[in-house]
Amino acid sequence: MKNILGRKVGMTSVFTAEGTYVPVTVIEAGPCTVVERRTKAEHGYDAVALGFGSVKRERLTRALAGHFKKQGVEPARFVREFRHDIDGVEAGATITVAEFAPGDRVDVIGVSKGHGFAGGIKRHNFSGGGASHGSMIHRQPASNGDTNAGRTVKGSRRPGHFGVDRTTHQNLEVVRADAERNLLLVRGPVPGPKNALVVIRKSVKAVKAAEGS
């Protein structure tokens, strides 16, 4: 099963076996316990819930503590469900990065970095106005639409809260999987700040390609 939870450590570059130097994001992933196996018969859909990270027992709500106890697994700080590539995975099993191999395609899901209330330039890549020569429009979004309409069209891009969104980066290549140190190296950047939870799943594109053939 190529699904796992992890913590974003940061970025660096590594040499591949062919000798190319590639930028990678280092993710400390797993080991994850399978907290629950959801079935179509009992729950209405098939899924596997993975738990990651330790948590103090007193921090758990009674409901969650009961859930972990019922399943007979250690309490985990984060629990997330996966619906694809879950055949043959039973509750209580442990998932490590050993499931992954270089060349695998994965999607990485994280919560993007918060930018607070951001203007149009940062949030929507607006161009901005001139800096000098009497230009009085510097970083303003300028026009919001035509005056004939007499209103602002819905969906027009304005300043506002930016970041802290669930963001998926699809089809990233696994460069290295280090089972000894529980490290997963994924080519390119990954959403979110350092030390944040990231969800790694088998790439949707890879799943679709496998189903299509």
Next chain:
Amino acid sequence: MNVIDVLNGEARKEHVPEFRPGDTVKVYSKVVEGGKERVQMFEGVVTVHKGGGASESITVRRVAHGVGVDKTFLVHSPRVERIELTKRGIVRRSRLYYLSERIGKAARIKEKKAAK
């Protein structure tokens, strides 16, 4: 220690001579030619030495058939087989870009004699 520092440390080669700008080196790198791999030697003066950790790189300059050639190598790349130091030079700059404006005798670098 930080995981990223560990990864960078592992990527470094153990035996690399210490070189400075102005030194003359021979770089043996693997090249793929006609589907075959062979080792190619490139000898010249180190004009730039930059970066730390695994991304340390050098730029080597030589004049081949009257044309100046600058080649940049990642020191710790697996495609660079080995680097040999042939001469030590005396220079007063860390980036020897001025060499590209000079030709012939003017582009020479004073040699440092080994201390006895």
